[in-house]
Amino acid sequence: MKCKKMHLICIPTLLSLLVSNTVLAEHLKLDDIEVISEENSPLNKDYATTAGDAAKLLENEMGVSLYRAGGVSSLPVIHGLADDRIRIQVDGMDLISSCANHMNPALSYIDPFNVQTIKVYSGITPVSVGGDSIAGTILMLSKQPEFAMEGGLLTHATINSFYKSNNDAHGVNLSASVANAHAYLQYTGTTVEANNYRAGGAFKAAGIAANGRGYLGADEVGSSYYHSDNHAFVLGFHQENHLFELMLGLQEIPYQGFTNQRMDMTNNESQQYRFKYEGHYDWGLLKASAYHQRTRHSMNFGDDKQFFYGTAPGMPMETEGVTTGVSVEAETSISSRDLLRMGAEYQRYRLDDWWPASGSGMMMGPNVFWNINNGKRDHFDVFAELDSQWNQQWFTQVGIRASQLNSDAGNVQGYNNTTVGMAGYGAAANAFNALDHSKSDHNVDVTMLARYTPDHNSSVEAGYAMKTRAPNLYERYTWANTNTMVLNMNNWIGDGNGYVGNINLKPETAHTLSITGEWHDAQKEDWQIKVEPYFTYITDYIDAVSCASVGKTCASRTDGFVNLSLDNQTAQLYGIxxxxxxxxxxxxxxxxxxxxxxxxxxxxxxxxxxxxxxxxxxxxxxxxxxxxxxxxxx
Structure with a gap:
């Protein structure tokens, strides 16, 4: 167990109770239905360390690092590329962060206690699991179904609790299931809560956090508190070689502080619905799924940040995101050597981001500020992938994916319609509304990979990938450039600067070369060495630029930060x-x-x-x- 903060006592399990009851049956796991990659890493679930943040389960994965945001909202980085540049699937759902500051990333919607399998593609990502991403793919799956033998009943229950003394972090994880030979019902639930954590020593003067706020100690990190509740209900049916599964996921985060943002999360409620089917036929495997997520997200100044600005009591910011997706995938052996995998995916995303008026002045009123109005981002993908086992030593994989992505947004308005001065939003709103907001991107992904396994003790894998990612709605459609306060609120990068989008952005295209060598004893138990150098060249890389360089006039500032926009540039990354x-x-x-x-x-x-x-x-x-x-x- 690793305790990464000083003055920390880790008590990972105050209570752990396991109840398992099998009546007239033995435990049966459906190996013919449950498809799990051989390369999945074993999970080290230190609940006291993760404390509700599923992203922390990735800390030991090759090529992955994390940068901290809120207590349950860490963002993974693969080879220097993060956030929307990574495709992240949670139980087969491509969830999208509906927040101008990306406070609710995909991995915040699953609790680490409920995670059974993680797969990270940090090198050459197959097209069957890629798409609309240039860094790689993270697949996180919850516990898989377990059935009893015919005529039997299988029940299972687990309670786990933890406590951390540094920030009084504490939580309870519950899991219960019941199954016979043909049906199962499963529930998992988690609640976790924490106060501000303390650093290893004083790093600032003690005193009030902000005007009218409470006291912070010299070693206390303000706005690091959080509270999160997650629940999941799964109902499944098994009939011969067919599995049907329905899932309902519920989340509520009543508060979560962010040390790197000027705002805090004051509520996040989400409902996720998922249907999954897997079936084996004489010709091969068929998988299909459909999902729907609705998120209501709220931000304002939390307990450790100044709340009143003039006559304005806070700065409420509201977001609603709705994501719907369907996918179908089939694989069949077309010869003793070749396995063909084909599929199609569709995702529909809608986003509204509005900020209610606050106070009686012109700074945040009298209008509702529409940051993004009726944002739309829809994409349809088809792919084909061929796996070829040429002999015992040589394996190849080639794949191609074609994507059609359409985005759009409605007209906007600022807090007021004034067309002059820093507090006037009318001119910027009028300029944005006069533009054609509809955009269409046609993207193509290609992968080619070869693996050579000369013996039981070594293997070498090399490949090339061309990957594309279209801009997200905040990168394209945030529009207000005259007021620093508003620019600061659009900071999905988390660097303290202010940002305004660029409707003319083009998709990013990454070309990646990667080689992986692995050496080990025959049983992979005594010793193992794995080395992976890589190189990525990105055209139309979306990066921060001065507002003037893209024809925008942004508010000036002298507080050590800058107001920026975005443009397509060229970048490269390499490493090992x-x-x-x-x-x-x-x-x-x-x-x-x-x-x-x-x-x-x-x-x-x-x-x-x-x-x-x-x-x-x-x-x-x-x-x-x-x-x-x-x-x-x-």
Missing amino acids: DMRARKRLSDGQGLGRFTLTSALSYTRGRNLTTDDDLYQIMPFNLTLGVEHAYSAWKT
């Missing part, structure tokens, strides 16, 4: 990941000891401006010793 492990003892006496190490280096440059890219993890090396004795693991 390495992981190694060696067993030091065989488990006799004091138990089994294993030495582990992980090394990562990424270099990212904007070739247009000759600047470093943002949010690049520095060179890092991690060494560890794992110990296992009977049922104990440390």
Whole structure:
């Protein structure tokens, strides 16, 4: 167990109760239905460390780093590329962050306690799991169905609790299921709550957090508190080689502070509905799914930030996002050597982002401010992928994906219709409303991969991928450029600057070369070394630029930050990941000891401006010793 904050006592399990009852049956898991990749990493669920943040389960994945936002809203980074540049699926659902500050990313909608399988594609991503992304893909799956033998009944219940002394983080995880041979019902629920955490020592003067607010200690990190509740209900049916599954997911985050933003989350409610089908036929495998998510998101100044500005009591910001998706995928063996995989996907996304008037002055009134009005982002994809096992040593995979993406947004208005001065929004709104907001992007992804396995102790994999990503709605359709306060509120990058979108942005295209070498003992138990160098060249890379360079006049400021817009540029990234492990003892006496190490280096440059890219993890090396004795693991 690792406790990453000083002055921290980790008590990962105050209560752990497992009840399992099988009547007239043995436990049966449907291996012919449950399809899980061989390359999934084992999960080390340290609940006290993750504390409700599923993204932290990725900390030990090769090529992945995290940058912290809220307590349950960390954002993963794959080889220096983050956020919407990564395709993230949660139980087969492509969830979208409906927030100008990206406070509700996809991984915030699943609790780590409920995660069974994680698959990370950080190198060459197959087209069957890629699309509208240039960094890679993260697949996170919850617990899979378990059925009883014919005539039997299988019941299961788990309670887990934890407490952390640093910020009084505490939570309860519940899981219960009942199943016979043909149907199952499962419930998982989690609640987690935490106060502000404390640093290893004083880093500022103690005092009030802001005018009219409470006291913060010299070592207390303001706006790091949070509370999150998640519930999931799953009903499934199994008939011979067919599985049908219905899921209902519910989330409420009544508050979550953000240390890197001027706003805090004051509520986030979401409902997710999913249908999944998997069936085996004589000709192969058929998978289909449909999902729908509705999110209501609210922001304002939290307890550690100034609330009153003149006559304005806070700055309420409201968002509603609705996502609907369907997908169909089939795979069939067309020969003893070749497996063909084909599929189609459709996603419909709608976004409204509005800020109610606040106070009696002109700064935040009298109108409702429409940041994005009736935003639309729809895409339809088709793909084909061919796996070929030429012999025991050689495997190849080639694939192509074609995407049609359409986006649009309605007319907007500011807090007022005044056309002059910093507090006037009329001129910027009129200029935006006069434009044609409809955009269509035609994207193509291609992957080619070859794997050579000369013996049981080694393998080498090399490949090329061309990946594309279209701009998100905030990058294209945020429009207000005359008021720094409003520019600050559109900060999905999380760097403290102010941003305004650019409707003329083009999709990004990334060309990636990657080589992976792996060496290990025949059983992969004694020792293992894995090395992966990579290189990515990105055309039309979307990066921050001065407002003037894209024909916008933004408000000036002297507070150390800048107001920026976006434009297409050119960038490149390269680096290397390495992981190694060696067993030091065989488990006799004091138990089994294993030495582990992980090394990562990424270099990212904007070739247009000759600047470093943002949010690049520095060179890092991690060494560890794992110990296992009977049922104990440390």
